[in-house]
Amino acid sequence: MPTLEKIAVIGLGSMGLGIARSLVRAGHVTAGCDVNETALKTLEAEGGQPFAKPATAVEGAGIVLVVVVNAEQTETVLFGRDGAIAAMKPGSVVVSSATISPTEAKAFAARAAERGILYLDAPISGGSAKANSGQLTVMASGTPESFAAARPALDAIAQTVYELGDAPGIGSSFKIVNQHLAGVHIAAACEAITFAKSLDLDISRVFEVITKSAGNSWMFENRIPHVLAGDYKPHSAVSIFTKDLGIVSDIGRKQKFPLPIASAALQLFVMTEAAGMGKDDDASVARLLAGIAGLDLPGSEDGR
Known part of the structure; x- marks a missing residue:
């Protein structure tokens, strides 16, 4: 039976929109916020409630999922003008899912706590397909109260929820290791695959052979079909990994830990x-x- 609990999703990109769909499918009253009008119209057509500002989107919501790109956007939608935190009721919970540094996660949690708001450090993995199907992996840390408050949303969007500790920052640390890899x-x-092309091999055949061999990886199997199709419409943009591996590099430098392969x-x-x-x-790294x-x-003949 539908739970009819209101949950807000701030950020309706490829991951956030899929998350919102999973919440609607689970029976939650789902509010969505984004600057992209097309995403808002899509959410509305699929049963969600569109809002242009975080503060209005979160009114009456006990759970607010933040699915934006980075720490800067997270800070803006939570604490900036028309931000969510000021409009949230005490005891409600922010589920923060952007890939950010552990230090930033701890700082955001402390600022939320000043307003009586719970904070779950909850980066996600699985891609847009699993976001749409409600089968994400969540790497979360926070107080038991934060987990309990966020549970209705986590049950709707995730296949696996790892409870990694009581302190914000632990979840983000796990996600940074994942993003390194x-x-x-x-x-x-x-x-x-580009090396294979330089050897004048049929790269479709290379894909077939490697995906059945020891050199295969999830990323090879998932990304190389984009190369074979000459289709670089973003499922996950290049700029995401410029950011995420930049975070990895920054942490390694601060800890004096060498990261030659990630670099x-x-x-x-x-x-x-x-x-x-x-x-x-x-x-597009292949391009x-x-x-x-x-x-x-x-696809190179059309300049792509």
């Missing part, structure tokens, strides 16, 4: 973004390498 694997997959991958994403592909799919090597990948 994800970024390295994407860069390696793009390098490998190399970061530079590939930076170069790809500098080449004008920052808003395109992160598989960058192909361009450097003078190779033609599928």
Whole structure:
């Protein structure tokens, strides 16, 4: 039976819109907020309530999921002008899902607590498809009260919820480790398929063989079809990994921990973004390498 609890989602990108759909499907009254009018219209057509400002979206909501890009946007939608925190009732919970540094997660949690608002540090993984199907993985940390308050939303959007500790920042630390690996694997997959092209191999056949062999990875299997199709519409943009591997690099530098492989991958994403592909799919790293090597990948004839 529908629970009819109001839940607000701030940020209706590929992940946030999928999360909102999962909440609607679970029977929650679902408010959504985004600057993108198309996303708001899509949510409304699918049973959600569209709002242009976080403060109005969260009125009456006991749970507020923040699914924006970075710490700067998280701070703006929570604490800025027309931000959510000032409009939330004490005892309600923010579920913060952007990939941010552990230090930033701790700071946001402390500021929320000053207003009597619970905070769950809850980065997500799984991509847009799993967001749409309610099968995300959530890497969460926070007080038992925060977990309890957020549970109706977590049950609707996630297949797996890892409860990683009582303190905000732990969840973000786990996500940063995940993003280290994800970024390295994407860069390696793009390098490998472009290397195969330089060997004059049928890269469709390479994909078939590698996905059944020990060199396969989830990212190779997920991203290389974008290269084979010459389709770089963003499922996850290059700029996301410029940001996330940048966070990895910043943490490593502060801790005096060497990260040579992550650093190399970061530079590939930076170069790809500098080449004008920052808003395109992160598989565009293959296009960058192909361009450097003078190779033609599928779709290259139209300049993409």
